[in-house]
Amino acid sequence: MSLTRLADELEIQALLNRYARGVDTKDWDLYRSVFTEDAVIDYTSAGIPLGSRDEIAALFGKAFEAIPWTMHYITNIEADIDGDTATVRAMFYNPMQLPGMAEQSCCGGYYFHELVRTPDGWRSRHLREDNVWFVNKPGAAP
Known part of the structure; x- marks a missing residue:
């Protein structure tokens, strides 16, 4: 593995960590x-x-006011890097405390990013979340 490839992978991992920290x-x-x-x-x-x-x-800024906490874990990051673009697939696990819920909730799935290299580093130009499962979803039958 080249040093450039390694540096790109570390920068992409840092980008996804920044995403989780921003939301949480x-x-x-x-x-x-x-x-x-x-x-x-x-x-x-x-x-x-x-x-x-x-x-x-803006939507999250309003919606998350009512959410006491979330804690995103992003793992299994796979990056297909081609010059100044990359396709990334990563798993997520997100335990959270939702308003009005006595028990903790959690969900998990995949993030699919299309990244571009910019003068400021890697940035996502498209994110698609595939929410695969949700435990203790508000409004779900017991």
Whole structure:
């Protein structure tokens, strides 16, 4: 493995870590920094409308006010790097405390990113979340 490839993989891992920290600390400027200005973000598998970086950050800014905490773990990061673009697949696990819920909830699945190298480093121009499972989902029958 070349040093360039290793450096790219470490930068991509750091980008995904920054994504998790931005969401979990409700730092929406940090969250925005993960994406290009024209990024498209797709959380439709979790029931959230498709939107731009700024639309999703604004939506999360309001929605997450009611959520006491989330804690994203992003693992098994696979990056197919081709010059200044990369396709990334990573698993996520997200325990959380949701409003009105006595028990902890959690969900998991996959993130699929299309990344581009920018003067500021790797950025996501498209994110699609595939939410595979959800435990203790609000409104679900016991």
